[in-house]
Amino acid sequence: MARSRDAHRARYGKYAGGPDPLAPPVDLSEALDAIGEDVMAGYSPERAMREFLRRGGRDQRGLDDLARRVQEKRRELLQRHNLDGTLQEVKELLDRALLEERKQLARDIDMDDADRAFRELQLENLSPSTAAAVSELSSYDWSSQQAREDYEKIKDLLGRELLDQRFAGMKQAMEGATDEDRAAINEMLDDLNGLLEKHARGEDTPEDFAEFMDKHGDFFPENPKDIDELLDTLAQRSAAAQRTLNSMTPEQREELMQLSAQAFGSPQLTEQLSRLDANLQVARPGEDWGGSEQFEGDQGMGLGDGTGALQDLADLDALADQLAQSYVGARMDDVDLDKLARQLGDDAAVDARTLSELEKALRETGYLKKDSTGQFRLSPKAMRQLGKALLRDVAQRMSGRQGARDLRQAGAAGERSGATREWAFGDTEPWDIPRTVLNAVRRTAAEGLGFETGAERPPQPAASTDAGASSVVEERGTSVSKPPFKLDIRDVEVTETEARTQACVALLVDTSFSMAMDGRWVPMKRTALALHTLIKSRFRGDHLQLIGFGRHAEVMEIEELTALDAFWQKGTNLHHALLLANRHFRKHPNAQPVLLVVTDGEPTSHLEPNGEVYFDYPPHPLTIAYSVRELDNAGRLGAQVTFFRLGEDPGLARFIDSMAKRVDGRVVAPELDDLGAAVVGSYLGSRGPRGRSSGRSSGGAGGFGGWGGRGFWVDD
Incomplete structure (x- = not known):
């Protein structure tokens, strides 16, 4: 009997059959944030991915750290031993x-x-x-x-x-x-x-x-x-x-x-x-x-040990090349995990395997796509994911507290938004009956308040109910079918409503070289992507147009703007940008025009009647006049105008203030980190129940107050 028991005794040990089958999938959110940031700074997606793999994440060692450990072991071998x-x-x-x-x-x-x-x-x-x-x-x-x-x-x-x-x-x-x-x-x-x-x-x-x-x-x-x-x-x-x-x-x-x-x-x-x-x-x-x-050390090695040390050095040199990923067509699959584990330990092999899985996931889950030229681009899926992350950051900054996912009130009355939330004291919104009943059933089951069907129970009055639910009483028999749940106020969910006002939004972003030179390039792109994500996911009825203006202006898709490289070009053509914005407003006459202008310089170029670009610095009076004329046209169309002034140039401040006064607009001078929150807050305020807000605000991040208590959710 003892032999029989021993024959069936199981032995357990460390799993060594490859990646841990029970390990959670790699988290791509941090990688996407870092890659998106580098792409907006001018890197190609392929290079941005390589940079993330090289640096690693908060809890993930990157290739640079592994390569450093390889070099340290190589140096230790040479400095400790002799032949x-x-x-x-x-x-x-x-x-x-x-x-x-x-x-x-x-x-x-x-x-x-x-x-x-x-x-x-x-x-x-x-x-x-x-x-x-x-x-x-x-x-x-x-x-x-x-x-x-x-x-x-x-x-x-x-x-x-x-x-x-x-x-x-x-x-x-x-x-x-x-x-x-x-x-x-x-x-x-x-x-x-x-x-x-x-x-x-x-x-x-x-x-x-x-x-x-x-x-x-x-x-x-x-x-x-x-x-x-x-x-x-x-x-x-x-x-x-x-x-x-x-x-x-x-x-x-x-x-x-x-x-x-x-x-x-x-x-x-x-x-x-x-x-x-x-x-x-x-x-x-x-x-x-x-x-x-x-070899420079004082610990002598025999011929066999010396040969082993030379083999180790050769392995370390090969690993250094693999971890550098500097050759054409380099992939994380090229890293010899067995060799890495042998030289640096199992933890290093786990780090490299995780990086390899992350690279594979980025390529195979649709976040990176090849365009017609064979170059990798961030896919729409990746852009949505990155936009959501930026929008969450904006929501946190606007809420003024860490971890805030939403601003609770989505509107007091109007059309249903499709979202629901738990009932709170004072709410007058209609109940969402299916969600309420489902919550009651789940809670009742979780609290163990259900009962076995078919059980014999004494006769009860026909009017007996639980939480408003009707009982079914058999005319002849001894059992009464009770409702399978009890309704509680904790179960109630209400349907959110929203005061729907369609908006036609033009976001004008300065793409002159000074924006990149002074570190404003990436915050500008982050702002555009956050606003684009908010409108496309939460306010789909609004019409957004992104307009970049440098020496001339052009309408851009969000993918085009985020991938735009900074290049040396003199000129800030606000006149051309306002022309395009007004054209956008006229295409949607029934929507509320909203004009948002992000710039760090006075206009220095304009379009001539023949379509040629005229540039002059300091700004030519004709350039100023053309810009003012188009801004007045936007005001006559009823546009709510907000200027976001970047930098501390006194001349720019005077110009922006005078422009805002002409159309009863606002001026916001946010810190770079708060630019996204400022623009999104201004957009939400422009379409809130308070409607158009006059006057100016300036200074720091507090300058984007008065947005009417509007809020939004950011889905995970």
């Missing part, structure tokens, strides 16, 4: 062997004096070079058994280090190896070189590879599936071994080459490894066989 670990270990073993031998010669009183003197002479005349001394002692007849064992350890160490250079883990695996183990190594190397040479001639078959792996597979824990995988693994390690040699000083390299002949007490291993390196260079010439690194 003379094997040479130092050989020198220590040699010194220990010589010391033990001299002790033995001094203790052995039975030894012939001439023999002792000869041996001491041999030891005294050894070459100062460690490699040469090891070679000279190859035929020495050791008196001390301990000294002999230490010397044999040198040959064993060299053999294991040379193998570890080409086959990771061999240094530990071959520790204490027997002659049979060394023979097996030589046989494997001979068969491997034969297979690679056969492959180079194009004469190998899959059966040859399978036969080799059946015989020597224990030497290859990577378990390659074919000869190409085997070549890739061996060539990467062999190239790192060559770079290890290249990174040594000439003296270290020469000494190591001399020592290699003593590996396992025979030059056969060195010959086989040299043959292997030559075969691998022919098969994979694209590997870095000539590179080198400058």
